[in-house]
Amino acid sequence: MKNIFKLFVSFCFLVFGVSCANEKVDENQVLKQEVIEIHDEVMPKMGELRSLKKSLLERVDLMEEDSLTNKEAVERMIKYADDLEEAFEGMFVWMRQFQSNFEGSEEEVHQYLIEQKVLVEKVNRDIKNSIENAKKELGS
Template sequence: MRLIFTYFTILSTALILFSCSGEQVDENQILKDEVIAIHDEVMPYMGDLKSLRKKINEKSEVLEEQDSVVNSEKVLELKLLAKDLDDAFEGMFVWMRQFKNSYEEMGEEEIKSYLQEQKVLVSKVRDDINRSMAAAKEELEGV
């Protein structure tokens, strides 16, 4: 009876350890999927960012040609908005270049920490893209 109990204890312990390590892997995969989903949510907007920047620059040029002195504040505001659009565009590619897709030399906790950091970074990229696009669209509504 004691042998059966010992066998059962060893088997139970092995199953618990195996299931815990499997949960960590699954948790990291879920986290990676979340990071990629945030990227995939805004990646299609890259062309829109460039298009909006072009329209904002055109509006700025028109105002500058009309009266560069009277419109100087608005022109500066539009140039800053164009820069925000460029920065949001560049932010996506900077993030993509530094993102590691392979974690061979990392332990499970390191992977988790890395992916949590990447989620914060890519969320900022998403927020910058959405914010700059919203501001540009609002500016261009009357055009």
Template sequence: MCKSLGFIILVSLSLLVFGCKSDGKNPNEELKKEVIGIHDEVMPLMGNLKSLKTKVLEKSASLSKEESPNYDRIQKLELLAGELDSAFEGMFVWMRQFKSDFEGMSSDEVKMYLLDQKLKVEKVNVDIKETIAIANEALKVE
């Protein structure tokens, strides 16, 4: 009876200790996938940023040739072209500084690094989406 009770306790403790792990997955690996997923969501929009910048600058040039140019609108469009450029560059700045090799780092250091990277890539993601929305709206206005 004592041996079977000891076995039950041992099995229960093992289940408790090993059952808490998320089905064998490394939480840092999951976090890394999340960071990459945020990047992957907006990476296909990079061409759109460049295309919108071209359209915004063309609109600005067209307005400047009008008989009575709206200089305020022209200036806003030129600033918007710069914001489109910044959003584009933001992605590549983030990509250049992101490291996927965590050799020599503890699990806690990797987690902190990835959480920081998640914040940075979320900002890049939001900047890209917001700038595209603003540019699309600006180009609709006649």
């Protein structure tokens, strides 16, 4: 009877351990999908970044003729153009370093994906903010 109880307890620990491992794998798959979705949300905006930057710089060229009057506006537009470029580059820097098939223990993979989510969220925010600022500036 004692042996049956020990066998039962061992079996329960085994089932619990496998269950936890499967949950971590599933959690990592969900986390990986979230990272990819955050990237996919703004990747189509890469062309818009370039287009807005070009529009800002064209306006700067036109305004520099009267640079004393337009100095602040010109400086602001140059900054927004630089922000667009940095957001553009930030996406490609992130994409080059992202390892979609990162290997390690389940915990290492989990930690890696959390770090990547933080990084890609920053890329996402930078892209959205730079686009918003440029559009406001060009609209004024």
